[in-house]
Amino acid sequence: MAEFRDAAGTCIVIGGGLAGLTAALAMAPEPVILLTKAPLGFEASSVLAQGGVAASLGPDDDFSLHLADTLEAGDGFCDEAAARTILAAAPAAIETLIRLGAPFDRDGKGNLLLGLEAAHSRRRIVHAGGDSSGREIMRALTRRVRETPSITVIEGIAARRLVVDDNAITGVIANTSCGPVLFASNRVVIATGGIGGLFQYGTNPAGSFGQGLALAAKAGAVMADLEFVQFHPTALDSESFPLKLISETVRGEGAILIDETGRRFMAEAPGAELAPRDVVARAVWREMAAGHRVFLDARDSVGADFPRRFPAIAGFCQGAGVDPVTQPIPIRPAAHYHMGGIAVDLAGRSSVEGLWACGEAACTGLHGANRLASNSLLEAAVCGRFVAESIAGTSPPRRRKPSFDAAQIVGSDPAPIRPILTAAAGVLRESDGLSQAAQALLPLARSGGAASDPAIVALMIVIAALRRRESRGAHARTDFPGQDRKAQRTTLRLEDALIEARELSSAMAL
Known part of the structure; x- marks a missing residue:
């Protein structure tokens, strides 16, 4: 059994990037336990972000133009209501980041400097340190988190399982250097970042292989838009x-x-x-x-x-x-950003009671089939606060003390997955390659070994890509190059992906 820690009444935030830190800070003075694999401020995609935060602040810009650019980039699959709400909150999010100490670049008169990025019709990228925006923003927020008494930061700890009772969260199992620990809590936020570590060529930290998606999927949560993986065109x-x-x-x-x-x-x-x-x-x-x-x-x-x-x-x-x-x-x-993730509403609530998600691990519908540049840090900052507000408005129900056999909890190794997913679900995709990848990933996903969690996420991406028999946004099928006007957004549960993969493997074996 794992060591037991009673965190009843305390929200557990998994992930130390911009979304997780924003959520934790916004919940103060309510108690929060923040779990992070790496030292705070390191090995997070947010730290590596260069461009900045998109917000319609310029004299020639307005919210409607930002929305139009976002919808255009999303290729017909943005949730317009979600996009409107998140983008409208952009100026306030910038003000909050400034208040927290983000040193955004300014001109000689003290005005914010605004950069231009692809598919934006106006200069609206608020940046810091030139091309070091993520690092500078995270430095400021990390300092604020460490100064906030209500936030307990536990570093060097990796969440491995969510404990669920009747579709409701009751705890988190995490690995530490001293063995597994069971945190009993009815409120958990997943803010674990992206999936670039599943590919041979990616811009995310190697540890960003979709661990939060695996946690949520195994807990029964619904996923959305998993096939939409954005490849940045210019990695060194x-x-x-x-x-x-x-x-x-x-x-x-x-x-x-x-x-x-x-x-x-x-x-x-x-x-x-x-x-x-x-x-x-x-x-x-x-x-x-x-x-x-x-x-x-x-x-x-x-x-x-x-x-x-x-x-x-x-x-x-x-x-x-x-x-x-x-x-x-x-x-x-190189694999850069995942538009898909844990399906959530605008408050960050997943289909599992007591489980929220924000940042890249979540799918709000803002990005549609293709993310507009620098809307990612914006979404993390805005939706981290939305999650905090949602949690503040809930009273977690009393549930029995969680229990879990942690004997089989192991670490995660995405290395065996990278060549499989890179070959099948890269910039261009087709049915045979995706089918072969599903067949190769299925036994790994079911193995319970170190490759199991990365394989679960990769398998769900492959199955979602097989389901989408069209090319749209970041998802390009060479065997289905056109768009299907009747196509809709993809939702998927782990058990359905496993069933489809088994059926596919059986058919290929005939």
Whole structure:
């Protein structure tokens, strides 16, 4: 049995990124236990975010334009009501982040500087430290969390199971260096980030392999839009894992995409290099599939000013032996953001009583089939507060003391999953590859071993991708290149994914 800790009346937040910290801070002075695998402020996707936070603050901008850009990028699958509510809260979220200490960049008169990113019709990206927005925002919030007496931070601990009684949360089993611990609580928030660690080429921390999705799926929660995985078109093509990101703001300042001969292959495309991410990622992927190398060339547009404008990017380019002032930067697409996740309403409530989710692990419907750049940090900041407000309005029911046999709780290793999911569910997909991946993932998902949880998430992504027999947003099927006008958003439970995978494996064996 696991060590027992009674956390009745205390909300447990799983995840130390922007969404989790925002939720914990917004719940103060109510007690919160925040569980994080890494030291607070490290190994979170939020820390790596370069661009910033999207908000309609400029004199030539307004909420309706931000909404229109979001809906356009979402390719018909945004939940418009959710998008309206979240985007309308953007200016207030910026003010809250400023109050918490986020050092956003300003001009000589003290006005916020606003950047431009792909598929935005206006400059509306609020940034900090040039291309170090995530790091600077997280530094401020981490300091505030550590200063808040009502928040107990437990680092170096990984949540492994949710304990459920009659479709209601009763506790969390977590692994520590001293063995498993059972936290008894009726209120849990999953804010564990994305799934980039499931792919061979990704920009998320290696530990971001969908652990929160696996937790919720095994607890019986409904998932939504899992097939929609956004591949960032311009990750630094190197041997590092994860790959370093070359922010869209570089293209926003005029950098162009070229092949090894200097040919600008996006020049005639609508929007050119500032087309939606899925369009650019597919263009880059096709060039690479044709045998070309692809580069981002900022020599003429940014030139000698690159180290000042983009200090973090300049630093890791130099570390890879590339001088962006005098050389084009080698790039490739990489798994970057998951539009899908745990299906939640605007308050962050999942289909399991007492389980909330926010940030990338959640699916609110804001992003639809393709996320608009810098709406992710915005969603984390806004919806973290929405979750806190929802929890404050609930009175958890009394339930019997949870129990759980923790003898089989093991760590997680996504390494065996990466080649399978990369080959089948990358930038371009087709039925045979997805079917073979489902067949390979099924025994791993059912194994109970270290690859089990990553395989569960990967299998659900593959099954959702098989179900969507069309191309839309970030989901591109070479065998179904057109759109189905009758298509709807995908919802999926783990038991249904397992059944479909078993049936598929049986059919393939005949």
